[in-house]
Amino acid sequence: MIIIGAGAAGLCAAILLGRKGVKVTLLEQNDRIGKKILVSGNGKCNITNRHITDARFHSQNKNFVQKVLKGYDFTSVEAFFHSIGLVLTEGKEGKMFPFSMQASSVVALLRYAAEEADVDIVCQCQVTHIVHENSNFHLQTSLGDFSDSHLLIASGSLAAPKLGGSNAGYLFAQKLGHSLIPRHPALVQLCSEEKWTKSCAGVKLPALATLYANKEPVIQKEGDILFTNYGISGLAILDISREASLRLAQFDYCELSLDLMPSFSKEQLSNLLLSNVNKQSEKPVSLWLQGFIHQKLIPQILNTSKCRAVTEKMLNRKEIGKLVYALKNLKLGISETRGFEHAEVATGGINTTEIDPVSMASKQIPNLYFAGEVVDVDGDRGGFNFHFAWISAMRVAEAVVSNEKTAK
Numbered sequence: 001m002i003i004i005g006a007g008a009a010g011l012c013a014a015i016l017l018g019r020k021g022v023k024v025t026l027l028e029q030n031d032r033i034g035k036k037i038l039v040s041g042n043g044k045c046n047i048t049n050r051h052i053t054d055a056r057f058h059s060q061n062k063n064f065v066q067k068v069l070k071g072y073d074f075t076s077v078e079a080f081f082h083s084i085g086l087v088l089t090e091g092k093e094g095k096m097f098p099f100s101m102q103a104s105s106v107v108a109l110l111r112y113a114a115e116e117a118d119v120d121i122v123c124q125c126q127v128t129h130i131v132h133e134n135s136n137f138h139l140q141t142s143l144g145d146f147s148d149s150h151l152l153i154a155s156g157s158l159a160a161p162k163l164g165g166s167n168a169g170y171l172f173a174q175k176l177g178h179s180l181i182p183r184h185p186a187l188v189q190l191c192s193e194e195k196w197t198k199s200c201a202g203v204k205l206p207a208l209a210t211l212y213a214n215k216e217p218v219i220q221k222e223g224d225i226l227f228t229n230y231g232i233s234g235l236a237i238l239d240i241s242r243e244a245s246l247r248l249a250q251f252d253y254c255e256l257s258l259d260l261m262p263s264f265s266k267e268q269l270s271n272l273l274l275s276n277v278n279k280q281s282e283k284p285v286s287l288w289l290q291g292f293i294h295q296k297l298i299p300q301i302l303n304t305s306k307c308r309a310v311t312e313k314m315l316n317r318k319e320i321g322k323l324v325y326a327l328k329n330l331k332l333g334i335s336e337t338r339g340f341e342h343a344e345v346a347t348g349g350i351n352t353t354e355i356d357p358v359s360m361a362s363k364q365i366p367n368l369y370f371a372g373e374v375v376d377v378d379g380d381r382g383g384f385n386f387h388f389a390w391i392s393a394m395r396v397a398e399a400v401v402s403n404e405k406t407a408k
């Protein structure tokens with residue numbers, strides 16, 4: 001079998017197939033294997049998640065996701081890593097990491113396991129063209145031609161081109177007769193044309209972010225937000241970026257409403273602010289606000305609140321109400337995402353109605369398989385994207401091995 005892409009899915013499939021005696025050639029365009037794995041999870045590699053449910057995955061074909069996941073939960077991935085000598089440890093929210101907390105150990109052990117399974121790894125080998133003829137796949141590459149009766153396309157998505165992200169797999173599949181679901185950047189930062197975020201760049205705080213598109217609320221997430229020169233980032237923003245990306249493809253513009261003090265209800269916040277007002281004080285309101293919120297955010301809060309009080313003693317229930325509204329509904333227009341360049345994953349991909357969920361085989365071309373992010377499945381932040389890559393690869397390996405046995 002030829003496998004295109006020595007990322008998570010390609011490596012996992014190659015190891016499992018090689019161990020069963022299948023002769024595997026693994027073609028990788030980068031100068032080394034597993035580049036995305038190496039940088040993943042801030043260098044720690046969030047391998048999978050203890051709490052795998054189909055609700056954490058996205059596809060136009062939810063039924064397909066359910067079927068692929070069936071029987072392949074966290075324990076399947078744990079067992080695979082155990083078999084290559086990698087022990088996992090649990091972080092927050094069920095996130096699983098290598099015990100070493102080093103993504104480099106994941107790649108090192110995958111490489112060793114692949115070599116031990118006699119996988120032929122060919123790096124700096126970019127596949128440029130595929131022809132399916134006489135039941136064989138003929139591949140043109142930057143290192144010459146390769147042919148085999150079985151092909152696995154595990155070339156990932158367009159996300160993070162500097163790490164090998166490419167649209168090659170989509171195009172190969174399309175040329176071989178498959179259709180594609182539109183691709184959009186996901187798990188990505190959001191850009192704004194509003195200038196004020198520049199002066200707040202570097203300010204990070206826990207907040208509740210609500211995305212609006214066409215004036216309708218779309219999704220809400222609580223977590224850290226980070227103001228930046230281009231707009232906004234942070235975990236809560238990454239978590240809503242998929243929906244923002246899809247909506248921005250439909251509408252010119254989306255809006256975020258940010259609750260900067262989500263742990264207080266409106267009433268609690270009003271009471272807190274009111275209880276801190278000294279009716280005799282000449283303190284400027286901008287300074288008084290530093291008792292509650294980061295200094296850099298204050299000009300924007302005062303601007304949007306239209307608070308008329310200039311000094312603390314001018315603050316009354318009405319003016320406090322305006323400040324509370326601004327603190328809990330700070331608006332930020334979103335013009336675009338930061339694109340595939342900065343995205344962790346891509347939505348869309350090869351249409352899964354044309355793929356068998358048990359074997360990950362093409363329903364159209366015999367002995368053609370797909371695994372990982374190249375297909376129309378993406379997951380939430382938290383190890384779900386790698387989970388899909390590992391388990392879709394496991395399905396390919398099991399199907400190919402059992403087909404071989406049947407043929408014999």
Ligand SMILES: Cc1cc2nc3c(=O)[nH]c(=O)nc-3n(C[C@H](O)[C@H](O)[C@H](O)COP(=O)(O)OP(=O)(O)OC[C@H]3O[C@@H](n4cnc5c(N)ncnc54)[C@H](O)[C@@H]3O)c2cc1C
Pocket residue numbers: 004005006007008009010027028029030033034035036037039040041042045046047048125126127128154155156157159160163164165166168169343344345371372373374382383384385386387389
């Ligand atoms: C910065 C970052 C951090 C991430 N962190 C996490 C995380 O902690 N947890 C998580 O679950 N997910 C994470 N992800 C997402 C995760 O990396 C991907 O979902 C996963 O790598 C997909 O696996 P894959 O095997 O399908 O594709 P990839 O791992 O992208 O592998 C595809 C391989 O195919 C190669 N290739 C492409 N085209 C060709 C061609 N024409 N010829 C030869 N080779 C080719 C590429 O170079 C690449 O090495 C992160 C992504 C990024 C960018």
